[in-house]
Amino acid sequence: MMKHRIAVLALTALTGLPLVAAEPAAAQEEAAIPGVQLGLAYENLYIPPLAILPFTGPDADAALVSGVQGIVARDLDYSDRFVVLDSLPEGLADDGIRYSLWDQYGADWVLMGEVETVAGRHFLSIELHDIVFTSVERGRFALPARDDEDFRMAVHRVSDEIVEWVTGEPGIAASRIVFSMRPFGNPTAKELYIVDSDGENLQRLTWDENLAISPAWAPDGNRIAYVSYKTGLPGIYELSLADGSERPVDTGRGGQHMTPAYHPDGDELAFNILGAGLFRYDLGDNCCLVQLVGGRAENLQPSYSHDGDELVFLSNRLGEATPQIYTMPARGGNADLLSPYRFGQGGYFADPDWSPISSKVAFAGGIVRRRVLNRYHIFVADTEVGDNRLRQLTQEGSNEDPSWGPDGRHIVFVGERSNGLGVFIVDSGTGRTRLLVASVEAADTDWSPALGPRT
Amino acid sequence: MSNRRLVLAAFATAIVLAACGSEPEPEMAPEPTGPTAEELERMRQDSIRRAQEAEEARLRAEREAAERERQRRAEMSRQTLRETVYFDYDEAAIRSDTETRLRAKLDILRANPGVQLRMEGHADERGTSEYNIALGNERSEAVIQFLTGFGLDAGRFSSVSYGEERPAAQGSNESAWAQNRRVEFVITAGGDGIGR
Incomplete structure (x- = not known):
């Protein structure tokens, strides 16, 4: 757009033609969202091939060995950091690792694994060979018993270790997603559910037969704050995942408490009280309710920046029909519009979520056309670049409730497709999208931080 | 005899x-x-x-x-108080049919100062679920503001918003949506004393 205008100006200077004649043509080239370039602007990433040799386990149960390999192979595939090669031709790995051979085969990385069982305890030994730089990384990880509920998570943590060896960045395998969904047989209730990042292990968390919505993970991964209507008025509760205990967050102020979000330090909660604004409350000291945003408009869905210094939130201060996304200092101050807005053209943007590692914010929405829009897409804006450029991550159906994974790269969201609703994960690097939970009317998806071993 | x-x-x-x-x-x-x-x-x-x-x-x-007769009139009054009011898409503004219904409630509320109401705000399924709760709240607040604008004590009214979570009508069409963009009324006190 800018280049185009410069060209027009240059042409005007050369020919002396009036500039106004060129304006309508320029205006027509405006993208669907005014002033914003849309489209799938994925980086042209090189995705290195990684070969996985069949895991061995001379003294371990064969089903256990292939089970562990299956989890790791799928995790590495889902990381979208590698092209996983795990159907290798016979004989390629018979004689130890020959780097030149693997180089010819086209693998940049070769992964080997061995499951040992020593005195009833399992260990997973991993070797990751860097074919390009001819180096190797090794690790040995204890695994719990196969029927232990932490077994899969322990294998996921090995997968994340491999990702971190290669990329220096965190993975998403050892993480979970919490969301709200109507339980079977009760069309008026909503309960919280939790699922592993690979779609396994779907579990129900609440049993109130009421409305349980807006879950938010604590940064320690052990607590979830959410909103329940079980007393009649929506209030915030903090659920401990370790023992299932729960406590109401009593801020000392009446009103309908909504959309909680943890500060990265884990002790502070930001939330909305309907009609009253945005507030924060100290969970550690159980005190000190502070109003961050007031006024007549509704201000909700706060999300802290990765460093905890800023907040992104939704406000309808420009009108009920045009909720927009704003950023502001976490201790209060002026709010800046982040979502694209031009007077008279509206737009509907909601569900902001700040990346846990970067200056990027994901949100859902779109431009309202003749007030019938019911199709939203997932967008990412960079709060530091500030060029008002959005990246659109979804192309089909309608999509809401984006939440960043611990790698600051994958985003979980609720998608509506022609064949039904579901929970999806999109990789903002490649645009690759996978279905996490099929055929569920889910909402309010929130992705956990990287989950360490149970304590 | x-x-x-x-x-x-x-x-x-x-x-x-x-x-x-x-x-x-x-x-x-x-x-x-x-x-x-x-x-x-x-x-x-x-x-x-x-x-x-x-x-x-x-x-x-x-x-x-x-x-x-008093019971009949009180029941009619309670029905009038409980009558649901409706809103336009993405709006919390009081429509003229909604104003008519609110004025009918207003007369009863003035005559029966012991009556208290809870406004339950709702939205249709379009839009994101959490923002719809905010929208439902704006609708019940608009109703409360209308009534207190005529001098009624704000302490007689409370509100709760359910957003799109408790639809009155199922379906993804304009007819269902129109029935779901609403504020419902629950008499929380003084309902038995109406007309005494």
């Missing part, structure tokens, strides 16, 4: 007189028996009591009819 006795006595006398004309006197006619003084007094008391009872029954029926 005493009336019947008089009649019987008169009848007996007539027979006796008729008999006199045709045949010789066969026997002594029975002595005619009139009511005694006590009987007359009892009769008088009886008639007073009957009149009193009739009057009491009439008054009771009147009171009951009035109470039924």
Whole structure:
């Protein structure tokens, strides 16, 4: 757009033609969202091939060995950091690792694994060979018993270790997603559910037969704050995942408490009280309710920046029909519009979520056309670049409730497709999208931080 | 009983007189028996009591009819108070049909200061679920603001928003959406005292 205008100006200077004649043509080239370039602007990433040799386990149960390999192979595939090669031709790995051979085969990385069982305890030994730089990384990880509920998570943590060896960045395998969904047989209730990042292990968390919505993970991964209507008025509760205990967050102020979000330090909660604004409350000291945003408009869905210094939130201060996304200092101050807005053209943007590692914010929405829009897409804006450029991550159906994974790269969201609703994960690097939970009317998806071993 | 006795006595006398004309006197006619003084007094008391009872029954029926009418009117008032009001898409503005319904509620609320209401705000399924809760709240707040704008005490009203979570009508069409963009009313106090 800018280049185009410069060209027009240059042409005007050369020919002396009036500039106004060129304006309508320029205006027509405006993208669907005014002033914003849309489209799938994925980086042209090189995705290195990684070969996985069949895991061995001379003294371990064969089903256990292939089970562990299956989890790791799928995790590495889902990381979208590698092209996983795990159907290798016979004989390629018979004689130890020959780097030149693997180089010819086209693998940049070769992964080997061995499951040992020593005195009833399992260990997973991993070797990751860097074919390009001819180096190797090794690790040995204890695994719990196969029927232990932490077994899969322990294998996921090995997968994340491999990702971190290669990329220096965190993975998403050892993480979970919490969301709200109507339980079977009760069309008026909503309960919280939790699922592993690979779609396994779907579990129900609440049993109130009421409305349980807006879950938010604590940064320690052990607590979830959410909103329940079980007393009649929506209030915030903090659920401990370790023992299932729960406590109401009593801020000392009446009103309908909504959309909680943890500060990265884990002790502070930001939330909305309907009609009253945005507030924060100290969970550690159980005190000190502070109003961050007031006024007549509704201000909700706060999300802290990765460093905890800023907040992104939704406000309808420009009108009920045009909720927009704003950023502001976490201790209060002026709010800046982040979502694209031009007077008279509206737009509907909601569900902001700040990346846990970067200056990027994901949100859902779109431009309202003749007030019938019911199709939203997932967008990412960079709060530091500030060029008002959005990246659109979804192309089909309608999509809401984006939440960043611990790698600051994958985003979980609720998608509506022609064949039904579901929970999806999109990789903002490649645009690759996978279905996490099929055929569920889910909402309010929130992705956990990287989950360490149970304590 | 005493009336019947008089009649019987008169009848007996007539027979006796008729008999006199045709045949010789066969026997002594029975002595005619009139009511005694006590009987007359009892009769008088009886008639007073009957009149009193009739009057009491009439008054009771009147009171009951009035109470039924009051109950009927109170129930109508409660129905008017509970009547759902509707909103336009993505709007919390009071429409004219909504204003008509709110004015009807206003009269009842003014006449019955003990009545308290809870406004339950709702939205249609379009839009994101959490923002729809905010929108539902704006709708119930708009209703409260309308009523307090006429001088009603804000302390009589409370609100809760359900957003799109509790639809009144199922379906993804304009007819269902129109029924779901609403504020419902629950009488939380003073409902029994309406019209007293």
